[in-house]
Amino acid sequence: MESIKSHSYEVHLEELAEATLRQHIAKSNYSKIFILVDENTKKHCLPSFKKMLADKVDGILEIKSGEEHKHIQTCLQVWEALSSRGGDRKSLLINLGGGVLTDLGGFVASTFKRGIDFINVPTTLLSMVDASIGGKTGVDLGSLKNQIGVINQPKMVLVFPKFLKTLDARQVKSGYAEMLKHGLIKDADYWKALKNTKTFADSACIKKSISIKNDVVLQDPTEQGIRKILNFGHTLGHAIESYFLESDDKETLLHGEAIAIGMILEGYLSHELKGLSKLSLQEIKETFLKSFDKVTFDAEDIKAILKLLKYDKKNSHGDVNFVLLQSIGTAVTDIKIPSNLFHKAFAYYRE
Incomplete structure (x- = not known):
């Protein structure tokens, strides 16, 4: 299925998404590759996704799912995890999850070391058609939606509709x-x-x-x-x-x-x-x-x-x-x- 071109990145679907990811990893010489997941995507999506990377993952970072965890305290946990595991400006963060995770992960990547590359791999229908597209990143301020954030584009967005089978x-x-x-x-x-x-x-x-x-x-x-x-x-x-x-x-x-x-x-x-x-x-x-x-x-x-x-x-x-x-x-x-x-x-x- 033909990719969709945006300003500085493309949205790739299905088989082309997998091939493009492998090509990008092979040529980019990242110092570290991290995958951000929540408890749901860790169980249901991570095993099949890791196979696409041929064991080139340096760390799995896990946050709790749900809008109630989309706040700066969660960002602090991820920033500290990236730092303690040797993340630097040449690291890559892959956000494997729904809209909460891609919003938060994009914000974390955009601000860690003043900005590292990130790739969005949306796993919910909402994040596939909306949250992971367009470069909006950020977190909530208390219960107020998306009050803190930046617009910053991912390196690419990879859409695998098969992940929708894991949803209710x-x-x-x-x-x-x-x-x-x-x-x-x-x-x-x-x-x-x-x-x-x-x-x-x-x-x-x-x-x-x-x-x-x-x-x-x-x-x-x-x-x-x-x-x-x-x-x-x-x-x-x-x-x-x-x-x-x-x-x-x-x-x-x-x-x-x-x-x-x-x-x-x-x-x-x-x-x-x-x-x-x-x-x-x-x-x-x-x-x-x-x-x-x-x-x-x-x-x-x-x-x-x-x-x-x-x-x-x-x-x-x-x-x-x-x-x-x-x-x-x-x-x-x-x-x-x-x-x-x-x-x-x-x-x-x-x-």
Whole structure:
């Protein structure tokens, strides 16, 4: 399957990914090669992945899985492990895991010794189509999503769809939400095809989603303009995800589950402010609720979620900036929302 070219790296899939990795290792003369894993990828993905490297690994570094461990203390553990095992500026860090691990591992590599090479090997659908692509790295600040980080590109991204067989259905559906987002913001035909298929986790759909995100990133690597459209559903979605992460009496939501809610809410805002048709709004709501269970929000939940909006990364000069849809396949950025519409959006979601 043909590779996808970005600014300074390529995304390789399946057999070509394995061949490219071996060629890169053979010619790069790295002083040390480290693989970062969590307890899940160590058990389910590392054994087969190590065979591709022909025993050229100098160290396996393990962190705990889950968004609650995506913080600077975990980075400290990995930095110290790299240092104690002789890592230097000519070392390579391979991030073998989901979005939390590739975000954190990319940040660790970008800052260790002022920057070492890293390769992302995403093992979840979410990380294959979104988190590992585009060079965003970083960690959370408390429960606030992705507040600390840098944009720095990997040497390559290697996608092996076979790793999806190690996931439960909930994790796979979390990635499906981001794929649907790609259709909503950029490709109405892809949205239509994707919402009507049960085989969204195949290589063709994965490549299509990667291509859509990569095309946007190529136009705007540092998110000054059009790249902001990738945040559709994420302004409210991230606030919801953070709120559920910090609440002891709430079950933690996966990223895609929170973003699915965010896309329904921001779809409603799009209808009110940017002319998204009532029919399209209903289509968006029905599509997400077909795959994701409805979550209950009371008045205090909504109040707390809205307070978290002030921490969104897209904000500037005290304004909360939203990405909205004019139609399915067409997104607009930097939209201010009248405060009275937020409660109406949650009411629409609740109906």
